[in-house]
Amino acid sequence: MTGHVDEGDRALVPLRVSAVDKSYPHDLQVWVDTAFNGELVLEASLIKELNLPLSATIVATLADGSEKVLETFACTIEWFGTQRQVEVIANQGYYPLLGIGLLLGRTLTIDYTARTVTIA
Numbered sequence: 744m745t746g747h748v749d750e751g752d753r754a755l756v757p758l759r760v761s762a763v764d765k766s767y768p769h770d771l772q773v774w775v776d777t778a779f780n781g782e783l784v785l786e787a788s789l790i791k792e793l794n795l796p797l798s799a800t801i802v803a804t805l806a807d808g809s810e811k812v813l814e815t816f817a818c819t820i821e822w823f824g825t826q827r828q829v830e831v832i833a834n835q836g837y838y839p840l841l842g843i844g845l846l847l848g849r850t851l852t853i854d855y856t857a858r859t860v861t862i863a
Contacts, residue, residue, distance in 0.1 A: 744756055744757070744823070744861070744862040744863075745859065745860065745861050746772075746775075746859070746860035746861075746862075747858055747859060747860060748853065748854075748855055748858040748859065748860060752855070753774050753838065754774065754775040754853045754860045755772045755773065755774055755775070755838075755860065756772070756773055756775060756841065756860055756862060757770060757771070757772060757773075758770075758771050758772075758773045758820055758821070758839070758841065759771075759820065759821040760783075760785070760793065760818055760819070760820050760839075761793065761818065761819050761820075762793050762794055762795055762796075762818060762819065763795075763796065763817050763818060763819055763828060765819055765826070766794075767792070767793045767794060769789070769792075769793065771839050772838070772839075773838070773839040773840065773841040774838040774839065774840050774841065775841050775846075775851065775853070775860065775862075776840040776841065776842055777842075777843055777846070777851070778806065779840050779842035779843065780842055780843050780844060781830065781832055781842045781844050782829040782830055782831070782841075782842055782844035782845050783818070783820070783829055783830070783831045783832070783839065783840065783841060783842065783844075783845065784831065784832045784833075784834050784836065784839060784840035784842070785816075785818075785831050785832075785833065785834075785839045786833075786834065786835060786836060786837070786839070787833040787834065787835060789839070790816050790831065790833050793818065795816035795817060795818050795831060796816060796817055797814055797815075797816055798815045798816055798817045798830055799814075799815050799830075800812055800813065800814050800815070801813055801815055801832075803832070813832050813833065813834075814832070814833050815830045815831060815832055815833075816830070816831045816832075816833065817829075817830065817831070818831050822845065829844075829845070846862065849862050849863060850862070850863045
């Protein structure tokens with residue numbers, strides 16, 4: 744999987760996301776966030792548009808050390824040639840986030856000089 748480093752120095756990669764039944768597919772640019780230990784974060788309005796089912800609520804520890812109750816939703820992603828069901832956390836951010844939960848077992852290379860991102 745290849746992506747790019749944008750003008751804001753964010754490492755972005757393409758990702759196809761859909762409902763668990765594979766309806767409503769969306770092609771997204773997701774921001775690789777190595778400080779996030781989950782799988783995926785999507786904006787709440789996109790979760791609603793995709794009609795993702797609520798899975799659970801979790802208590803998350805944020806970067807500032809505070810705790811917050813978050814809702815998680817089930818979705819399907821295309822991940823290295825396979826369909827994979829993942830848990831998505833809802834937020835109000837602009838960029839979807841891809842966390843280390845999806846990077847485990849993979850090699851992430853970010854070349855800021857060449858402005859490229861590779862996940863292998």
